[in-house]
Amino acid sequence: MALRRSLFRLIATSKTRNGLCKVKYYSSQTDTQTEREKKKTHFGFETVDEDEKTKKVHKVFETVADKYDLMNDVMSFGVHRLWKDMFMMMLAPTPGTKLLDMAGGTGDIAFRYINYLKNRAGPNDVRSSVTVSDINQSMLDVGKLRAERQGYTKDSMVDIDWVCADAEELPLPDDSYNAYTIAFGIRNCTHIEKVLEEAYRVLRPGGRFLCLEFSHLTNGPLQVYDQYSFQVIPVMGQIVAGQWQPYQYLVESIRQFPDQEKFKTMIENAGFRQVTYENISFGVVAIHSGFKI
Numbered sequence: 228m229a230l231r232r233s234l235f236r237l238i239a240t241s242k243t244r245n246g247l248c249k250v251k252y253y254s255s256q257t258d259t260q261t262e263r264e265k266k267k268t269h270f271g272f273e274t275v276d277e278d279e280k281t282k283k284v285h286k287v288f289e290t291v292a293d294k295y296d297l298m299n300d301v302m303s304f305g306v307h308r309l310w311k312d313m314f315m316m317m318l319a320p321t322p323g324t325k326l327l328d329m330a331g332g333t334g335d336i337a338f339r340y341i342n343y344l345k346n347r348a349g350p351n352d353v354r355s356s357v358t359v360s361d362i363n364q365s366m367l368d369v370g371k372l373r374a375e376r377q378g379y380t381k382d383s384m385v386d387i388d389w390v391c392a393d394a395e396e397l398p399l400p401d402d403s404y405n406a407y408t409i410a411f412g413i414r415n416c417t418h419i420e421k422v423l424e425e426a427y428r429v430l431r432p433g434g435r436f437l438c439l440e441f442s443h444l445t446n447g448p449l450q451v452y453d454q455y456s457f458q459v460i461p462v463m464g465q466i467v468a469g470q471w472q473p474y475q476y477l478v479e480s481i482r483q484f485p486d487q488e489k490f491k492t493m494i495e496n497a498g499f500r501q502v503t504y505e506n507i508s509f510g511v512v513a514i515h516s517g518f519k520i
């Protein structure tokens with residue numbers, strides 16, 4: 228196991244022609260990967276090879292990158308902004324924090340992190356940093372452009388960098404971050420356990436894991452929510468972004484994701500302690516939190 232882990236660390240990423248991260252492995256990794264490719268998983272309600280899921284998810288975000296931020300506002304009537312604000316309030320970063328925002332896409336969480344620190348900055352604060360990491364270069368490119376346009380790259384208190392990488396096999400050292408966030412990203416990953424293992428590995432002892440994800444309604448109008456999700460969201464995707472299929476996948480993937488308790492157990496199984504979660508909007512989304520002790 229220890230040998231396997233260290234082999235995972237011997238990886239490097241590069242960009243492919245279509246802008247996705249390509250992970251290069253050393254030879255002993257290949258067997259494990261071949262074994263994996265035989266297994267089946269879900270891509271929305273479809274049953275596909277695990278390897279195929281990764282490619283299909285890549286394609287979804289490749290396709291929607293340009294319209295991603297607009298569609299988030301349209302689909303959630305802007306409510307995703309409030310969820311992300313609450314997420315940052317729960318993280319409550321202090322100056323000097325080194326954050327890894329995984330599946331960070333177009334930078335929404337990173338920008339909130341910078342604003343949070345800026346709004347509370349004192350004259351003697353030490354510098355903080357955020358690494359935005361995502362498997363999809365197109366999403367990161369949109370994020371970089373937004374960061375430049377909105378002046379985040381010139382921020383003197385928070386360094387920001389962008390790393391194209393797979394959350395399941397991070398080319399990042401052990402024990403290197405104080406906080407790890409992942410918002411609306413983990414349900415798109417093929418091996419959730421691997422993502423959690425990697426989160427645990429790169430966090431320093433005492434570091435915090437925080438995940439914002441669509442979840443399962445605990446009460447409230449389930450049928451209305453279902454009708455809205457399945458009947459309206461793909462249609463909106465077609466009208467606003469000219470794409471039906473990616474939004475159909477997004478809705479289906481929410482139903483496939485483990486419920487709050489099951490996901491909590493998965494986080495504990497990865498080694499995290501003091502694992503808790505909070506339902507927001509009747510469980511439409513949940514924030515899970517855990518610590519590396």
Ligand SMILES: C[S@@+](CC[C@H](N)C(=O)[O-])C[C@H]1O[C@@H](n2cnc3c(N)ncnc32)[C@H](O)[C@@H]1O
Pocket residue numbers: 284288329330331332333334335336360361362363366392393394395409410411412415416417
């Ligand atoms: C719904 S977006 C969320 C983006 C951002 N966190 C936000 O809240 O706006 C999901 C992101 O997960 C990324 N993603 C999917 N699978 C991934 C993986 N295995 N490793 C890293 N990122 C991944 C996608 O490329 C996409 O940018």
